[in-house]
Amino acid sequence: MTESVVIVGAGEAGGQTAISLRQGGYENPITIVGDEPYIPYERPALSKQFLAGKLEQERLYLRAEEFYAERNISIRLNEHVTAIAPGHSVTLRDGSSIAAQSIVLATGGRVRPMPVDGADLQGIHYLRTIDDVLGFRDTLGPDINLAIVGGGYIGLEVAAVASKLGCNVTVLEMGDRVLNRVVAPVVSEFYTRVHREEGVDIRTGVTVSGFEGETQIEHVLCSDGSKLKADVVIIGIGIIPNIELAESAGLKIDNGILVDAFTRTSVDKVYAVGDCTYHPNDLLGRRLRLESVQNALSQGKTAANTILGKEAPYAEVPWFWSDQYDIKLQMTGINDPDDQVVVRGDATTRSFSVCYLRNGILVAVNALSRPKDFLQAKKAIAAKITPDINRLTDVDIPIKEL
Numbered sequence: 001m002t003e004s005v006v007i008v009g010a011g012e013a014g015g016q017t018a019i020s021l022r023q024g025g026y027e028n029p030i031t032i033v034g035d036e037p038y039i040p041y042e043r044p045a046l047s048k049q050f051l052a053g054k055l056e057q058e059r060l061y062l063r064a065e066e067f068y069a070e071r072n073i074s075i076r077l078n079e080h081v082t083a084i085a086p087g088h089s090v091t092l093r094d095g096s097s098i099a100a101q102s103i104v105l106a107t108g109g110r111v112r113p114m115p116v117d118g119a120d121l122q123g124i125h126y127l128r129t130i131d132d133v134l135g136f137r138d139t140l141g142p143d144i145n146l147a148i149v150g151g152g153y154i155g156l157e158v159a160a161v162a163s164k165l166g167c168n169v170t171v172l173e174m175g176d177r178v179l180n181r182v183v184a185p186v187v188s189e190f191y192t193r194v195h196r197e198e199g200v201d202i203r204t205g206v207t208v209s210g211f212e213g214e215t216q217i218e219h220v221l222c223s224d225g226s227k228l229k230a231d232v233v234i235i236g237i238g239i240i241p242n243i244e245l246a247e248s249a250g251l252k253i254d255n256g257i258l259v260d261a262f263t264r265t266s267v268d269k270v271y272a273v274g275d276c277t278y279h280p281n282d283l284l285g286r287r288l289r290l291e292s293v294q295n296a297l298s299q300g301k302t303a304a305n306t307i308l309g310k311e312a313p314y315a316e317v318p319w320f321w322s323d324q325y326d327i328k329l330q331m332t333g334i335n336d337p338d339d340q341v342v343v344r345g346d347a348t349t350r351s352f353s354v355c356y357l358r359n360g361i362l363v364a365v366n367a368l369s370r371p372k373d374f375l376q377a378k379k380a381i382a383a384k385i386t387p388d389i390n391r392l393t394d395v396d397i398p399i400k401e402l
Contacts, residue, residue, distance in 0.1 A: 003028045005307060006090050006098050008081045008245065009106030010034025012042055012293060013274030015062040016300030017104050022071045024308045031074040031098055033081055033090065038130055039065055044293055046133050047157040048323045052164070053137065057130065084249050087269045102307050105246055105257060105265070105272040106300070109239035109291065114149065118211030118221075124233045127154055139232050142166030147220045147230040149208050151178035153322045154236035156191060159200050160324040170201040170228060172220065177204055183331075184341040184354050187366055191324065194350070198325060239291060241276045254278050256289040261313035263303040271306065273299035282315045283382055284334060284363075292320050317381045319374075326350070330374035333364030333381045344373065345395045353377075360386045365399075376400040 005021060007014040010032050018030050018040075032040070041060040049055035058064075068075055076098075083091040084103050091097045111126040113119065125136040140146065144167045148155045151173030163169045171178070177188040192202050211233065212219040220228040241256045252258040252266040256278035263271045263279070274296040278289045288295075295318065302314040319332040327350055335356035345352030353373040356364040361384050365377035376399035380387075387402040 003101045004099055005030050005102045005104060006100035007032045007104040007106055008084070008090060009108055009274070010036065010038070010040050010075065010077065011106055011108045011274060011296065012040060012062060013108070013296035013300045014104065014106030015040025016297045017106065017273060017303050018068070018073050019063065020301045020304030021307065022073065024304055024310065026304070026308060029074070030072075031076060031100075032068075033076045033079050033092070033098070035078070035080055036129060036131070037078050039063075039068065039075055039077070041130065042293060043128070044321075046130065047127055047154050048161065050130075051127075051133055051137055051158065052161045060130070081245060084245060084270070086249065086267045101269060103270045104263075104303055104307075105270065105276065106274050106296075107242035107245060107272075107276045109241045109275045111235070112238045112240050114208065114235055114237065116208065116210045118213065118217070121211050121213045121217045122215055123213075123217035123231060124211060124235065126235050127158065128239070136232060136234070140165050140167055143168065145229050145231045146170070147172060147228055147233045148236065149220070149233065150236035150238075151175070151180075151202070151204065152182075152236055152238070153179070155234070156195065156324055157322060158234050158236070159195060160198070163195075163198050163200050164325075167232075168201075169199070170203065170230075171195070172206045172208055172222070172228070173202070173204045174207045175204060178202060182335075183366055184335070184356070186341065186343060186347050187329075187354055187368075190347060190368070194325065194327065239275065241289065243276060246270075246272065246276075255287075261302075261315060262306045262311050263299055263314065264306060271303045273303050279314065281318075282313070283317055286334075288318070288334065290318055292318060294319050317378050319378060327369055328371070330367045330371065331364070332367075332374060332378045333362075335364035339363060342389060342392055344393055345370070355387075355392055357387075362387055362392075373399055 040062045080093045081090045089097040111128045146167040146169050148171045159169050207223040209223045210221040220230050246257045257272040259272050259277045259279045275291045322329040339356040339358050342355040351369040353370050354366040367374035
């Protein structure tokens with residue numbers, strides 16, 4: 001059989017894998033199979049500039065359509081892979097198959113649904129794809145009552161955009177604070193204050209028990225018996241990794257598709273990249289499943305190198321970002337709830353950093369409108385520095401000098 005690669009999933013990870021294969025000199029057939037009708041695109045802007053109508057759809061794409069055609073990368077859109085035969089082929093839902101010596105699973109994840117009454121009413125939406133945004137973007141505007149279920153990054157980013165569009169926005173978070181799984185309380189308190197100053201109603205400790213309406217959403221029902229009037233609801237309570245295809249093929253699964261530092265799965269000639277993977281990170285000394293652009297793109301490059309025989313392990317300090325109003329939150333490293341929290345700057349302003357120490361070692365930084373702190377922190381975390389606390393809190397001392 002002629003050597004070929006089939007990439008299952010047309011997201012950022014899948015698209016980058018194909019791009020890197022061609023850039024690395026791979027000359028045999030490459031096919032990308034995607035569920036959506038769109039060529040590989042970036043997701044972060046969906047809840048930011050694209051939702052706000054400030055970014056054209058074409059600017060979401062990793063590369064223009066002609067890029068793939070010119071490099072003989074075949075893209076099969078609106079298709080679904082139902083089975084894989086490692087080292088042989090992938091099967092599509094119509095029963096046809098595509099020959100594949102190497103298979104890259106870039107299956108990503110899907111939104112976590114809310115299993116409550118009324119969740120299928122019109123006006124209730126999720127945000128994961130271009131079509132999701134196009135399905136509700138035009139309904140947002142002055143005096144629209146928007147309820148957002150979930151106080152994570154997606155929920156707060158949507159809240160920031162919608163409030164600027166004139167919506168009456170309420171965020172319902174079941175935890176005791178927004179962003180409660182990913183940042184220190186000082187950051188949660190900051191964003192709660194900022195959103196309230198912008199007119200957003202932030203309600204924590206609230207569990208949604210159902211939705212009410214004839215055919216269209218009218219009220220959000222809460223477990224304490226209260227009702228919230230809503231014309232539109234956006235649900236953002238996380239994603240579920242798409243592991244079913246891998247599982248049915250006998251690949252090892254553990255909080256995602258289990259891969260090594262070279263994106264190799266437990267089955268020969270099958271690789272996995274992006275949100276669906278549970279991968280090791282030697283810099284952090286642990287396994288991770290990351291939902292981030294950086295991880296998707298970097299693992300795509302790693303998979304391409306592995307297929308090309310240019311093995312280079314994937315081990316980077318993770319980084320993320322979130323745009324809300326005029327504030328850019330840039331995060332690097334992974335923090336735990338028990339980490340020591342050190343504030344660098346004044347948390348009552350819109351520009352400060354929060355540093356996380358574990359056994360005296362810098363392991364993560366949240367930089368709020370402090371890009372230099374973010375850039376320097378990535379190197380400092382990789383170097384596993386043990387900074388002096390007094391110097392760390394002094395914003396006049398660059399992190400690189402610690």
